[in-house]
């Protein structure tokens with residue numbers, strides 16, 4: 011034990027004795043470690059923010075009236091060996107059948123909140139100008155529990171719709187492109203050509219262009235009238251208590267309701283994959299930095315061993331064995347590495 | 363009782379592209395309490411012989427016993443232990459560990475053995491250095507000492523663990539005559555008063571003449587022994 015202590019003392023004296031060289035090596039390691047930590051932290055932080063934003067702004071599970079695969083044909087139920095080819099998912103989109111039942115079934119077991127909406131493709135016109143838009147029919151109290159827009163109103167809010175009447179809230183970009191302002195009456199025209207007038211009772215600005223420019227919210231009932239589909243809905247937006255549960259819940263919904271249910275992870279697969287690639291690149295860079303720092307340590311220790319060749323002879327004559335000498339230089343390398351890492355750690359946390 | 367050192371046919375050949383023979387067929391017996399001079403021209407193999415005797419190098423062939431124990435089968439660790447318990451070295455050049463003070467240099471071999479407590483080691487180092495006239499230089503580092511002072515620190519260090527054998531490679535080679543005389547007197551005292559064995563390489567024939575025995579090397583071989 012005390013022999014180890016002695017070797018330790020000698021190692022520290024050696025390392026401390028070559029002030030500038032040690033300092034350079036320690037700083038090299040520190041900068042490497044520091045920047046690696048800072049970079050990892052920044053990127054991880056950025057990524058966390060990004061994912062959080064994604065999770066906040068999107069429905070965690072989005073059920074639409076699309077179908078991923080063709081419905082099971084009655085013949086398949088009757089005859090085991092029947093294979094029917096050439097089937098395509100239906101693409102005349104008629105909305106989610108039996109919406110009340112679907113919603114109450116979901117509310118029964120699904121841990122989270124949901125809002126059923128009807129999206130109507132159309133245009134919005136005001137004093138001779140028009141923009142393409144999705145008119146979204148909502149139930150304000152329910153929508154407010156799942157919508158990311160709630161916080162983004164510049165004037166008015168979803169609750170202004172709740173009072174009833176022919177009112178709409180639109181994005182600020184759409185308003186300025188139409189030249190319309192709060193209180194003005196715009197005309198919404200569905201793709202079938204049905205038109206209705208709505209008074210602007212709210213303006214929002216989310217920062218997402220597609221939304222600010224292309225979405226208008228009206229009461230569900232009004233959207234159903236506009237599209238001539240009484241009682242219809244074509245989307246159920248779900249916010250889960252635990253966003254990570256989205257894929258399994260989406261799967262269950264899809265299997266049992268028969269409609270396409272997309273978890274946010276699936277909707278953003280390419281982005282999430284890009285994040286993985288980014289992480290791989292980052293850790294490669296970090297590894298490269300570490301390698302360089304490692305070379306720095308190797309370099310200084312091998313310089314020390316060379317310069318200390320005569321000291322090594324002396325120490326051997328003083329009864330130190332080869333093993334002792336090896337330990338000595340390993341400790342010197344470790345000392346530099348540890349000092350550098352600690353400093354780098356502090357540095358990294360100071361930067362971030 | 364077996365002699366301190368016993369060598370038969372001790373030979374060391376460096377396996378370079380052209381093999382270099384450092385020493386060849388050395389037969390040597392050194393007993394307790396002897397004061398032995400190793401002489402010879404520069405390059406005759408004096409340092410090489412000392413390294414072999416001090417177990418700092420392994421012979422290519424031949425037999426070497428230290429206190430009756432064959433050194434051939436020893437592991438590196440037990441060679442290190444034997445050095446530690448049996449020998450003290452005084453080198454030709456570069457005597458001390460440069461980062462440590464005179465006293466620390468003397469303490470290091472004691473700490474390696476770890477028989478004494480820290481205070482005792484310190485006291486013993488102080489005492490050894492003082493007895494060699496270095497009481498004012500205890501806490502100086504080697505680069506703050508003169509050549510003669512460094513050489514005396516090296517002697518103090520060789521004595522740290524009270525080994526029976528001191529191997530000294532030209533301990534007075536780089537010193538002026540006064541310092542040389544001083545170091546020689548110290549070594550002589552070790553043999554005469556404390557019963558140590560000293561093997562010292564020297565170029566100084568006057569000095570060699572005052573020792574008990576002289577081993578003269580020519581081209582790595584013993585040419586004369588008296």
Ligand SMILES: Nc1ncnc2c1ncn2[C@@H]1O[C@H](COP(=O)(O)OP(=O)(O)OP(=O)(O)O)[C@@H](O)[C@H]1O
Pocket residue numbers: 376382383384402403404405406407408409410411454
């Ligand atoms: N590592 C080596 N490689 C090649 N030759 C060597 C090596 N070490 C020593 N020699 C040679 O071996 C011979 C003996 O060297 P050694 O150092 O033992 O001589 P020495 O008698 O101590 O000389 P000096 O009085 O100059 O110290 C010399 O000719 C030297 O050049």
Ligand SMILES: [Mg+2]
Pocket residue numbers: 408409410454531
């Ligand atoms: Mg020599």
